[in-house]
Amino acid sequence: MDDSVSIREARANLAKLLDQAQEGEPTVITRGGAPVAAIVPIEEYNALEDAADEILARRARQILAGEADVPRASPAEVLADIFGTGASGAA
Structure with missing residues (x-):
């Protein structure tokens, strides 16, 4: 998965994004193409x-x-x- 996803993609793939974060890979969530949040490793x-x-x-x-x-x-x-x-x- 790319390092940024739309809100719709994030909803559909939340478990996968959380697994990626746990492995050290952050993901930016976008709304209308603009970054609004990120899922990052807890560390x-x-x-x-x-x-x-x-x-x-x-x-x-x-x-x-x-x-x-x-x-x-x-x-x-x-x-x-x-x-x-x-x-x-x-x-």
Whole structure:
């Protein structure tokens, strides 16, 4: 099977596409000829998620490094803000 398929082909061949992904072969799914999604090996998906988390963590560290004098909230204060309770009422 080609490395891209229409939505109709993906529906008809989902099990085969999943087998291919499990073997390390990604497939792009198209709608009207334009790519809209992909079936990828779980290892590649996990690596992408890990990379995105690392980028966000680096960005957060950069922001925090530039805001050393900004007051920080404790976890209890954050929970109290989220749940609308006093810090002592947070579970």
